[in-house]
Amino acid sequence: MSITNVVPRELAGAPPRDLTLAPRRAWQRLSLRAKLLIVFVVIDLIAAFVVGGLTIMRAQTSTRVEIAASMALAETLVAETIRLAQQQSSVTPLSAYLPARQRLLRHVRLSVRNAAHLPVAIGPRSDASEGGREADPARAPAWFEALIAPPVERRELPVVANGQRIGSVLITGVADDEIAEAWESFVALTAGGVALNVAMVIVLFFLFGRVLAPLTDLARGLRDLEDRNYKVRLARPDARELGAIAERFNSLAQALDMLRAENNELNRRLITAQDDERRHTALELHDEVGPCLFGLKANAASIATLADERPGASAGLAERARDMLAIIDHLQTINRSLLNRLRPMALGHVPLGDLLAEVVRERARQHPDLRLVFMPGPLQPSYGEPIDLTIYRCVQESLTNTIRHARAARVDIAFGETDPDGGRQVLSLQIQDDGRGIGPAAPIGRGLRGMQERVQALGGSCVIEGAPGRGTHVRIAIPIGPRVDAGAA
Numbered sequence: 001m002s003i004t005n006v007v008p009r010e011l012a013g014a015p016p017r018d019l020t021l022a023p024r025r026a027w028q029r030l031s032l033r034a035k036l037l038i039v040f041v042v043i044d045l046i047a048a049f050v051v052g053g054l055t056i057m058r059a060q061t062s063t064r065v066e067i068a069a070s071m072a073l074a075e076t077l078v079a080e081t082i083r084l085a086q087q088q089s090s091v092t093p094l095s096a097y098l099p100a101r102q103r104l105l106r107h108v109r110l111s112v113r114n115a116a117h118l119p120v121a122i123g124p125r126s127d128a129s130e131g132g133r134e135a136d137p138a139r140a141p142a143w144f145e146a147l148i149a150p151p152v153e154r155r156e157l158p159v160v161a162n163g164q165r166i167g168s169v170l171i172t173g174v175a176d177d178e179i180a181e182a183w184e185s186f187v188a189l190t191a192g193g194v195a196l197n198v199a200m201v202i203v204l205f206f207l208f209g210r211v212l213a214p215l216t217d218l219a220r221g222l223r224d225l226e227d228r229n230y231k232v233r234l235a236r237p238d239a240r241e242l243g244a245i246a247e248r249f250n251s252l253a254q255a256l257d258m259l260r261a262e263n264n265e266l267n268r269r270l271i272t273a274q275d276d277e278r279r280h281t282a283l284e285l286h287d288e289v290g291p292c293l294f295g296l297k298a299n300a301a302s303i304a305t306l307a308d309e310r311p312g313a314s315a316g317l318a319e320r321a322r323d324m325l326a327i328i329d330h331l332q333t334i335n336r337s338l339l340n341r342l343r344p345m346a347l348g349h350v351p352l353g354d355l356l357a358e359v360v361r362e363r364a365r366q367h368p369d370l371r372l373v374f375m376p377g378p379l380q381p382s383y384g385e386p387i388d389l390t391i392y393r394c395v396q397e398s399l400t401n402t403i404r405h406a407r408a409a410r411v412d413i414a415f416g417e418t419d420p421d422g423g424r425q426v427l428s429l430q431i432q433d434d435g436r437g438i439g440p441a442a443p444i445g446r447g448l449r450g451m452q453e454r455v456q457a458l459g460g461s462c463v464i465e466g467a468p469g470r471g472t473h474v475r476i477a478i479p480i481g482p483r484v485d486a487g488a489a
Contacts, residue, residue: 060150067173067175070107074105075157082157107175111169111170112167113168114166145176148182153172157169213237214237214245215242221233221249264456267456297332300325300328347388352392359396360372360395360413370402371409371411376416377414387427387480394429397447399431408436409434414431426478426480432473434471436471437468437470438464451476460478463475
């Protein structure tokens, strides 16, 4: 049998457990209102312990004073009774006198003893209270009696007849009724204090909720700023400190809104400059490079024709001419592709819906295994070159990403005007595929980022949602102004 040595965690290299970590985390998870209420309750409990201690000390003092006064009064009355009864040679008559005296006393018990110190009569406990109070109050708990009860005090008065001791009267202090009265007062004080403090906690709960409500509004406003809603503003609360925070928040939101507007304007200018440069480049390619390539192709074709018509011409010359024609055809194909990527030549001349339908048909011809469904809605022929070109580029980029990465079997493209808020027209584009989806932690490429920048520069929104195995959904909305009826035009 092997013996396993128990090695402390510190010696084994494991980090020691921090026993205060769990309470600290639990405290951090509490709301500010709960923390304030807990602090108030703790302070209240400390105050209750202090008040309870003072109450017990006062009860101890009053009990001792009451017992001492009762003992002094009892001693006086018993001494007077003994003096009147000393003519007798027995202590038996005292047994008849003492009950009457006992009724006049509180907190004492009288006991008559003979010469042999044996009790002859024991008086009833003096629990009757003045003023008609209860003669048998409820008994206090043992722990309370232990805290309040004074040391038992006894006084014995001898009874002497004819110069000879014939007995004695024992006076014993009894604090039970005084302790019971102190317990009743303590219970009443505690019950009243508990009821009052419960009411105060309830009132503070609602009061703290009302006072701290601006902090909740502040948290909600910060969440709106995180979601890039810079139009949010906070109402100024009554508290001066919270009012200053609300003012600083509103100033921050206004500054962020202005910065976003400036940023969107810069993006719009940048994109406009890029589009202008692309348009000029496309015009140069179309107007300069295109005719030059056409001229080269015509001359090469003419050389090839002349070489074929003259039997004596070199065979190599005809072959070189045909090579030139192949190269020129390739250059023309590249030129058309560059023109299309820089700027569709049909943009502004063909309705936007027809232009997008042509893009979808072209991709469907290139990828017959992919089903593309284009669902156009009500559209105007054009919305201006910035919007038309942005929509065109977004469709191009989305389809390219779907073909390259999604491994989808179907893509639905919905495009049209919508009126979500009843007053402002929005041009909506939604592209959804059934591919493998984009993960939430997937990096955003330059193409998607360019889409977002273009849409945001026009004051719109571009949301890309997806989950692994559930496809990807691109939602684009661009404001196009208030609705304009055709009849009004």
